[in-house]
Amino acid sequence: MINSNRKQLSVVRRREAAFSEGEDTVQISARRHDKTTIFDLSGDIDFANSPEVRQSVLREIRESRASRVVVNLSQVRYIDSSGVASLVEGLKASRDLGSRFILFGLSTSAREVLQLSRLLKVFEVYDTEEQAMAS
Amino acid sequence: MSMIEGDSIDTQKPEWLSQMETVLEVLNEGVVITNDRDRVLFANSRFVEMTGIPRQDLIGFDSSSFYSAQEWDFMRRQIDLSLQAGHNRYTFVAPRKDGGRLPVIISSRRLENSGSNFGIVTFTDISEQVRAEEELRSANAQLLKRQMEIEEDLRLAARVQNSLAPRSQVWDTMSVDAFYHPVHSIGGDFALVNSPDREHVSLLVCDVSGHGIGSALVANRIYSETTTHLRSGMPFIEMFGALNRFLIEDIAGSGMYVTLAAARIDIHRRNMVFAGAGHPPAMLARRGQIPLLLESRCMILGALPDAVDVTANLEVQLQPDDRIVLYTDGITEVFNSRGEMLGVEGVREIVRQASSLPAREMKQGILDGVAAWREGPPTDDVSLMLVHVR
Numbered sequence: 401m402i403n404s405n406r407k408q409l410s411v412v413r414r415r416e417a418a419f420s421e422g423e424d425t426v427q428i429s430a431r432r433h434d435k436t437t438i439f440d441l442s443g444d445i446d447f448a449n450s451p452e453v454r455q456s457v458l459r460e461i462r463e464s465r466a467s468r469v470v471v472n473l474s475q476v477r478y479i480d481s482s483g484v485a486s487l488v489e490g491l492k493a494s495r496d497l498g499s500r501f502i503l504f505g506l507s508t509s510a511r512e513v514l515q516l517s518r519l520l521k522v523f524e525v526y527d528t529e530e531q532a533m534a535s
Numbered sequence: 536m537s538m539i540e541g542d543s544i545d546t547q548k549p550e551w552l553s554q555m556e557t558v559l560e561v562l563n564e565g566v567v568i569t570n571d572r573d574r575v576l577f578a579n580s581r582f583v584e585m586t587g588i589p590r591q592d593l594i595g596f597d598s599s600s601f602y603s604a605q606e607w608d609f610m611r612r613q614i615d616l617s618l619q620a621g622h623n624r625y626t627f628v629a630p631r632k633d634g635g636r637l638p639v640i641i642s643s644r645r646l647e648n649s650g651s652n653f654g655i656v657t658f659t660d661i662s663e664q665v666r667a668e669e670e671l672r673s674a675n676a677q678l679l680k681r682q683m684e685i686e687e688d689l690r691l692a693a694r695v696q697n698s699l700a701p702r703s704q705v706w707d708t709m710s711v712d713a714f715y716h717p718v719h720s721i722g723g724d725f726a727l728v729n730s731p732d733r734e735h736v737s738l739l740v741c742d743v744s745g746h747g748i749g750s751a752l753v754a755n756r757i758y759s760e761t762t763t764h765l766r767s768g769m770p771f772i773e774m775f776g777a778l779n780r781f782l783i784e785d786i787a788g789s790g791m792y793v794t795l796a797a798a799r800i801d802i803h804r805r806n807m808v809f810a811g812a813g814h815p816p817a818m819l820a821r822r823g824q825i826p827l828l829l830e831s832r833c834m835i836l837g838a839l840p841d842a843v844d845v846t847a848n849l850e851v852q853l854q855p856d857d858r859i860v861l862y863t864d865g866i867t868e869v870f871n872s873r874g875e876m877l878g879v880e881g882v883r884e885i886v887r888q889a890s891s892l893p894a895r896e897m898k899q900g901i902l903d904g905v906a907a908w909r910e911g912p913p914t915d916d917v918s919l920m921l922v923h924v925r
Binding site: 454478484489 | 790879
């Protein structure tokens with residue numbers, strides 16, 4: 401991990417899911433490194449918390465105006481269609497500002513959801529942070 | 536109020552009270568001292584201010600003279616409790632000179648001094664609190680009324696949306712069985728069956744991202760748009776393009792996207808054209824075989840202008856006893872107790888197993904298989920449409 405300023409953006413409310421192991425929340429924090437903003441997301445991103453994810457990511461993209469936005473999904477087990485919609489919003493906001501929008505660390509289920517929505521080819525996707533940062 | 540006669544010794548202030556008066560006068564609470572016959576020996580200025588009753592109309596009077604008989608019954612019981620326990624605290628009212636009542640908390644304590652019993656009674660004005668509680672009750676009542684109106688609206692909306700759910704239909708060479716379950720009273724899924732003539736049947740399953748009112752409204756708009764397009768026989772690629780433009784241009788910024796799977800079947804020729812946009816693959820099941828996946832070639836609609844792939848159409852020649860399964864992600868994105876997602880391959884296996892069942896039992900077989908995997912109730916809208924080619 402790169403040492404840089406870390407900003408806790410939000411801790412989103414408990415999600416309404418049938419399955420739950422421990423704290424079933426999503427946490428979002430952002431690191432800035434040179435002209436890159438890295439979002440670290442953890443938890444499940446679904447209908448219950450995707451609006452907060454969307455707001456936090458869009459606000460940070462517009463404020464930081466980084467030339468590269470990298471989303472760390474390695475601690476995200478599941479993204480539903482609402483979560484995918486939030487990532488699309490992030491992608492569009494980044495494109496509007498001339499930034500790249502990169503994902504890395506997709507779980508099997510997150511990759512399947514993006515694959516089914518035919519968006520995997522739209523995002524730049526890497527396995528690791530090192531690969532994403534080297535791109 | 537009437538003065539109850541008593542000798543002057545009864546209302547004489549004890550020495551300890553004379554010493555305490557200065558302290559009692561500066562308290563923010565009303566304070567009354569009574570003797571063992573419930574006659575008022577002392578009332579501080581705050582009590583006089585609270586009640587509006589001049590001190591000369593208080594001192595020497597029996598406490599009961601300030602209350603109605605019914606009120607005094609209650610007070611009497613509280614005084615008895617205070618006598619038994621040595622103290623008491625309760626919510627009641629203080630009398631006002633104009634006959635009104637001031638809501639108060641009464642704290643009473645018994646004191647024995649030089650062989651005599653005294654009651655030390657404090658009155659805390661809670662009229663602001665009571666007013667606030669009444670306002671809160673009123674606001675809650677209004678909120679409850681509004682909530683009931685909204686729930687009634689939602690019930691009506693749910694009935695309207697349920698009316699869009701396709702019913703089972705049977706043709707000479709084909710039948711369609713459908714299932715729809717919104718996770719909230721209304722949701723963003725819908726399915727439709729459209730038969731513009733006796734030779735063709737169009738099927739469509741659609742999922743608007745999210746649940747609830749916003750998704751349901753978008754779903755209804757998409758339902759209208761797609762029904763019109765399907766009736767006109769518009770090719771799927773054109774229809775997807777029109778829907779994508781509609782979503783981007785007409786409801787831009789909503790953050791809502793749409794996935795759908797559509798099929799048009801020539802009943803007599805048993806030929807099917809299929810196309811999907813960002814939707815989980817439909818499945819063509821043949822008894823005992825691994826189902827064939829009919830994948831979406833277009834991306835989700837409403838996100839990007841170039842969502843539609845011109846090669847989106849898949850043509851399939853159907854055979855008797857073929858079953859076609861169309862569904863939304865409420866079927867695939869379900870988790871077991873270990874947090875494992877069923878996914879497309881899991882559903883594919885469930886469909887393979889269910890394809891051995893008679894056609895009329897297959898839909899329930901699929902739903903049962905999904906429910907067996909899922910821990911807890913559904914968390915997403917579920918739509919399932921099963922076509923049986925006879």
